[in-house]
Amino acid sequence: MVTLSSDSRPIIGRGPPLGAGLFFLGVISVFMMALDHRGGYLETVRLWMSAAASPIYAVVQTPAQVWNWVTGNFSDRERLRTENAQLTEQLRVTRTQLLRFEALNEENRRLREIREASQGLSERTLIAEIINVSVQPFRHMVVINKGADDGVFRGQPVLDAFGVVGQVMQVGKSTATLILITDTEHAVPVQVNRTGIRSIAVGTGDGGRLSLPYMTVESDVRRGDLLVSSGLDEIFPAGYPVATVTKVERNSADTFALVEARPLAQLDRDREVLLLWANKPKVPTPEEAIEAVKK
Amino acid sequence: MSVSDGRIGRLRVTATVVIALILSVLPLPHWMDLARPYLLLLLVIYWSLSAPRIAGLTFAWLCGMAIDVLKGTTLGQHALAFLLVSFLTHKFQLRMRIFPLSQQTMTVLLLLLLYEFVVFWTDGIIGYPVTAWTRWIPVFTSTLLWPVVVGILDTWNRRSR
Numbered sequence: 001m002v003t004l005s006s007d008s009r010p011i012i013g014r015g016p017p018l019g020a021g022l023f024f025l026g027v028i029s030v031f032m033m034a035l036d037h038r039g040g041y042l043e044t045v046r047l048w049m050s051a052a053a054s055p056i057y058a059v060v061q062t063p064a065q066v067w068n069w070v071t072g073n074f075s076d077r078e079r080l081r082t083e084n085a086q087l088t089e090q091l092r093v094t095r096t097q098l099l100r101f102e103a104l105n106e107e108n109r110r111l112r113e114i115r116e117a118s119q120g121l122s123e124r125t126l127i128a129e130i131i132n133v134s135v136q137p138f139r140h141m142v143v144i145n146k147g148a149d150d151g152v153f154r155g156q157p158v159l160d161a162f163g164v165v166g167q168v169m170q171v172g173k174s175t176a177t178l179i180l181i182t183d184t185e186h187a188v189p190v191q192v193n194r195t196g197i198r199s200i201a202v203g204t205g206d207g208g209r210l211s212l213p214y215m216t217v218e219s220d221v222r223r224g225d226l227l228v229s230s231g232l233d234e235i236f237p238a239g240y241p242v243a244t245v246t247k248v249e250r251n252s253a254d255t256f257a258l259v260e261a262r263p264l265a266q267l268d269r270d271r272e273v274l275l276l277w278a279n280k281p282k283v284p285t286p287e288e289a290i291e292a293v294k295k
Numbered sequence: 296m297s298v299s300d301g302r303i304g305r306l307r308v309t310a311t312v313v314i315a316l317i318l319s320v321l322p323l324p325h326w327m328d329l330a331r332p333y334l335l336l337l338l339v340i341y342w343s344l345s346a347p348r349i350a351g352l353t354f355a356w357l358c359g360m361a362i363d364v365l366k367g368t369t370l371g372q373h374a375l376a377f378l379l380v381s382f383l384t385h386k387f388q389l390r391m392r393i394f395p396l397s398q399q400t401m402t403v404l405l406l407l408l409l410y411e412f413v414v415f416w417t418d419g420i421i422g423y424p425v426t427a428w429t430r431w432i433p434v435f436t437s438t439l440l441w442p443v444v445v446g447i448l449d450t451w452n453r454r455s456r
Contacts, residue, residue: 021352022382029356029378032371037421042370049364056316056365064322133320135366137328138425143367170367177367185423 043171047148050172057131057143057175064132123237124277126150128158130270131175140166140183140203144273147174152275155235159274163241163264164188164229168275180267181242182207190242191230195220198230201242201261207268210243212259217250219257227261237278304349311338311448312358320365329429332437335362336410337444339377340403343384344392345452355381369421376413380406396442404438 035041128144135141146152148171156168158178166180179186182203190201190212197219201210215221225245231238243261250257315335323331339358342350359377363370383406384391391402411434418424 018352018382018385022378025352025356025378026375029371029375033369033375033417033421036370046364046370049360053361053364056313056320059317060321132322134322134328134331135320136368137325137331138427138430139423141367 043154046170047173050147050170050175054172054174057133060133061131126275126277127272128152128176128275129272135177138205140180140186140205140207140267141169142178142180144176144178144275145174146275147172147176149174150275151277152176157236157240157276157278159240159276160265160270160272161274162266163243164236165265165267165270165273167235178273181210181263181265182267188236188242189230189232190227191238192221192245193226193228193241194222195225197221198232199227199259201227208262209246210261210263212245212261213256215257215259217252217254217257221245221248221257221259223248237276301349304346307451308342308346308349308354311342312361316361316365319362330432330436332433332440333407333410334437334440334444336377336380336407337403337437337441339381340384340406341444341448343381344388345448347385347388350381352378352381352385369417372414372417372421375417376410379413380410383409396445399445400438400441403441404434407434407437410434 032042036046126146128146128150131143131145133143135143144158152168152171154168154171158165158167164181166178166183166186168176169179170177180203181188181201182205184203184205186203188201188210189198191198197215199212199215199219201212204211212221212227223245226241227243227245229236229238229240229242241264243263245259246262247260248257249259312335315338318334319331335358339350339355343355355377356374359374360370362368362373362377366373387402391399394402411431415425415430
């Protein structure tokens, strides 16, 4: 039985009737859901409400941060030294690769200039840390420690060192919620790097698997093929690695082949992600296109 | 009832709500995450029974809204579900208060089932239906937690009075 506190008289018969309160707040809830879902009209409201929620995130974060601090401070010299050696080695390897990348980038830029197509090359990035809070167990979403104050916007692409991670779904004052590419409600337009075939990679709700439901049986795709973003959604810039094909099953009776891929980004291990501000490729208006043809 | 008494009650309610909010986003391993009980909802039911003048419908609605903000769901979804549960609790408050604990737990189970159904239903309308059976686990873990919540809060209430 529930112990009664000092004033346990029911609220029935006092103030507005119970049913009226239910009706009033219920209508407000439904109204808010419609506004939030249909058009995202409540972005500003959410912005400020999540600012109020950030102390709670901070409290939840504290044990992990303290643990990191402690292990960081007391890790022994030897381990630091080997780690340092490993990192130096890694840096050397990466730098050599980067040398080639620079040359290729330069070449690419020149080729693009020749084609007069300036596709997003100048980009700004920002590193964001994943806040260790659990959101919804059935959705693949994470919270990061950058928000509207840092210029984060809804639909912003997010990467890590290995590939596409996802996009920004909700923006708060100093936090933002990402939806990962493996969420069942998420899809990335991709292109097979080897052949240029375009398709869509849909999340499966399984952290290590994407599904490509629109690959015809005849399409040229093999196990191990690299899938890169095609840029057709105007959210993810073209050419970023998304996944590698892990399974191709063709049944000649079907129209579509069963194609599965594994995301390249380390979705389950990431601590930090990269927010990307890409220059949107300029899409010519119909008038401009006609002008260009006339010339 | 003196003024300070009401203030203490209000403080106590706020403190438990803050703790429940923190526990609702505390990172847990996946299997535990699936079974995470709805502590805040249990508190709303408890305070609606024990201190209904402090924990009214608006209080329940605000708690639901806090869950919406923290969990990143559509604003108003959990607020509506909390509101319905709180309405029924207030409606049957006089009866539920005198139920023996076992019967009270069964009533709470019904309320939690209703809550989960409302969330499930609005999920479907909004277009992110989660049809996995695992989504119903928290209903049962929460029900099991109810006697514990009542035990702890009753002891606390009695001692500090």
